[in-house]
Amino acid sequence: MQAAIPTPLALVAELTHRCPLHCVYCSNPLEMARRDGELSTEDWKRVFRQAGAMGVLQTDLTGGEPLARADLAEIIRGARAAGLYVSLITSGMPLEEQRLEELVAAGLDHLQLSFQGAREDSSVKFGGARPGAYEHKLRVASWVKKHRIGFTLNFVIHRENLDQLEAMIAMTEQIGPGRVEFAHVQYYGWAFSNRDRLLPSREQLDRSLEILKNAEERLRGQIRVEYVVPDYYAKYPKPCMGGWGRKVILVTPVGHALPCHAARVIPGLRFENVQRRSLHEIWEESEAFCKYRGEEWMVEPCKSCDRHTVDFGGCRCQAYLVAGNAQVADPVCSLSPGRHLVDSIVAEANGADSNRHERGVSRVQSEWAYRTNPA
Amino acid sequence: MTPELHAKPRLAPGCRLSEQNQQRVLLMPERALRLNGPSLSIVERCDGAHTVQEIVADLQRLYSKAEPQKVEKDILGYLALLHDERALDFE
Numbered sequence: 001m002q003a004a005i006p007t008p009l010a011l012v013a014e015l016t017h018r019c020p021l022h023c024v025y026c027s028n029p030l031e032m033a034r035r036d037g038e039l040s041t042e043d044w045k046r047v048f049r050q051a052g053a054m055g056v057l058q059t060d061l062t063g064g065e066p067l068a069r070a071d072l073a074e075i076i077r078g079a080r081a082a083g084l085y086v087s088l089i090t091s092g093m094p095l096e097e098q099r100l101e102e103l104v105a106a107g108l109d110h111l112q113l114s115f116q117g118a119r120e121d122s123s124v125k126f127g128g129a130r131p132g133a134y135e136h137k138l139r140v141a142s143w144v145k146k147h148r149i150g151f152t153l154n155f156v157i158h159r160e161n162l163d164q165l166e167a168m169i170a171m172t173e174q175i176g177p178g179r180v181e182f183a184h185v186q187y188y189g190w191a192f193s194n195r196d197r198l199l200p201s202r203e204q205l206d207r208s209l210e211i212l213k214n215a216e217e218r219l220r221g222q223i224r225v226e227y228v229v230p231d232y233y234a235k236y237p238k239p240c241m242g243g244w245g246r247k248v249i250l251v252t253p254v255g256h257a258l259p260c261h262a263a264r265v266i267p268g269l270r271f272e273n274v275q276r277r278s279l280h281e282i283w284e285e286s287e288a289f290c291k292y293r294g295e296e297w298m299v300e301p302c303k304s305c306d307r308h309t310v311d312f313g314g315c316r317c318q319a320y321l322v323a324g325n326a327q328v329a330d331p332v333c334s335l336s337p338g339r340h341l342v343d344s345i346v347a348e349a350n351g352a353d354s355n356r357h358e359r360g361v362s363r364v365q366s367e368w369a370y371r372t373n374p375a
Numbered sequence: 376m377t378p379e380l381h382a383k384p385r386l387a388p389g390c391r392l393s394e395q396n397q398q399r400v401l402l403m404p405e406r407a408l409r410l411n412g413p414s415l416s417i418v419e420r421c422d423g424a425h426t427v428q429e430i431v432a433d434l435q436r437l438y439s440k441a442e443p444q445k446v447e448k449d450i451l452g453y454l455a456l457l458h459d460e461r462a463l464d465f466e
Contacts, residue, residue: 009407055396057407083395085402110389110404150389150404178387178461179404221376224461 005245005284005293007055011084012250012261013044015061015075018068020093022128022370023116025156025191025198027261028064032374033253041071043275045078047251050279052082056249062089064253064374067099073106080107087112087150092140093133100143110150112181113140117155118167126161128370141175151177158185158198159349162208169215172223180223182212184230188262188317193369199349205233232342236307237314237330244316245293249283257282259289262317266326292316292326299327301335378427378454382465385423390462392418403462413438417453423466427454 017032039047048059059079066072067090079086087110088103115137116122116129123133144151153175155161155168165182172180184205185191185198200208209229216225231238241248241260250258256271257279263269272286283289291297295308302313313319314330322345323331323338331338378384386392390403392410399415401408410418416437420430431450435443457463 057393057395057400057402058405083393085391085393085407087404109391109402112404148388150387152404178389221459221461 006247008051008249008283009055009057009247010249011047011051011056011059011279012248013047013059013061013075013079014250014252015039015044015063015066015069015072016253017064017374019063019065019091019371019373020068020129021065021091021123021133022372023156023190024126024128024194024368024370025158025185025189026371027186027189027191028371029189029262029264030193032064032372034375037254038069039251039253039255039275041074041078043255044075045082047274047279048079048082048084050274051249052084054280054283056084058085058087060087060089065091065093067091067094073102076103076106076108085109089154090114091127091129092137093129095140095143097143100140100147104147104149108149110152111144112152112154113137113144113177114154114156115168115171117161118164118171122161122164126156126158138175141177145176150179152179152181153177154181154183156183156185157208159200159204160197162200162204165208165211169211173219177223180225182208182225182227184208184228186228186231188265188321190369190371192321194366195345196348196366197368199232199345200230201350202233202346203350205230231314231318231330231332232346234332235334237311237318237333239311240315240318240330243293243312244291245283245289246312249279249289251279257286257288259292260317262321263288265317266320269326297327299329301337302329305335376455376458378451378458378465380428380431381426383423383426384421384430384454384458384463385466386418386421387461387464401462403460408462413449414453417450418457421454421457421463427451427465 016038017028076086086108088108089112092113116126120134123129153172187195212227219225245259255273255275257274258271269288271288272282298313302308314333316326318330319328320326322341329336331342393400393402399410401410401418416434431447435446438446
């Protein structure tokens with residue numbers, strides 16, 4: 001018997017792929033949406049109304065850099081009018097104090113500000129930003145603190161900035177947001193292209209988890225500390241997106257509705273567009289959402305595994321990217337026949353480290369692939 | 376932490392009560408809590424105007440069949456939990 005189709009809780013609205021940053025771990029696809037194809041203000045308002053009617057509670061306005069949309073305040077008003085809780089996921093780069101006031105007045109509930117590290121040069125090195133970006137972000141943080149809205153700092157952490165982790169925590173305490181996220185890089189999009197420079201060693205990882213656990217305990221009641229364990233080192237896969245087509249619906253700048261950020265990498269999946277069908281119909285009926293929803297599609301060892309209702313077989317995109325088949329168990333799972341593929345990637349990350357240590361030389365590194373901008 | 380009885384709890388910045396299909400929900404950054412019964416009665420009073428003591432007294436009246444000490448203990452525990460989740464400030 002087919003289980004009832006769940007209600008999505010969150011709508012991820014990728015308003016644009018334009019961005020002043022060029023982060024080496026950006027989750028956007030390598031091939032980005034063009035500016036002239038972006039949805040209009042009215043399109044987004046309609047999508048929000050449809051989402052609200054479906055029971056969606058929250059929307060994350062993201063990109064690219066959502067501030068690149070001149071109509072952002074109007075988009076926020078539209079989302080609030082549809083009954084949604086509105087988060088802005090931003091680099092803060094194009095933000096000025098007066099514009100922030102406009103966005104708050106339009107109904108912004110929560111702002112998440114990204115930092116690439118705790119040092120001045122981090123935004124330049126990992127984000128391809130212009131010099132001065134870090135100082136500007138600190139100014140943005142001070143403006144946000146003047147308003148009664150939710151405030152999260154976000155640090156994407158990886159092999160080359162983990163040595164700054166304690167400084168990031170100190171910086172967080174100084175700024176004083178309600179919440180902070182330390183997100184180990186997940187290997188999709190641009191991060192997949194730069195994986196060999198981003199994947200931490202086991203030693204780095206263990207140390208980072210210890211530091212984060214201490215910070216979480218020490219700051220309890222002041223700042224909510226959240227972090228994600230990189231799944232290449234995990235025993236079981238993450239329940240990606242809370243399960244395919246279960247909790248989240250993502251709409252791209254041109255209106256394609258996707259089950260997750262990375263789903264475009266899976267060959268043969270056809271995505272429908274909110275300009276042609278309602279969000280509700282796409283969620284319930286489209287091939288892209290139905291294909292890996294529930295359990296019917298699963299193969300062994302997931303099919304008979306006790307955990308298949310816990311992690312839903314892990315991530316379909318990772319199965320495709322690492323094992324070459326989107327239908328098999330996520331290869332990070334220790335029970336997956338593809339685990340050896342992840343093991344060898346992890347071994348390389350650790351082997352290279354010990355070589356470096358013993359011989360006192362750095363391994364030959366590939367150049368960063370910086371995220372580009374759409375036409 | 377244990378909330379002090381004279382403190383006035385107020386929803387933290389970025390947290391608000393909302394309603395979706397006749398279900399009250401507490402919306403907050405990257406999460407939402409469905410509220411019913413006593414949890415809803417408590418959160419509705421976290422407006423920066425009521426003291427913890429007043430909230431306890433209100434709920435002891437509302438749930439007069441429950442043992443008053445247990446009601447107080449449950450409320451203090453729930454307020455502490457919301458505070459640690461950064462959904463609540465004490466003013």
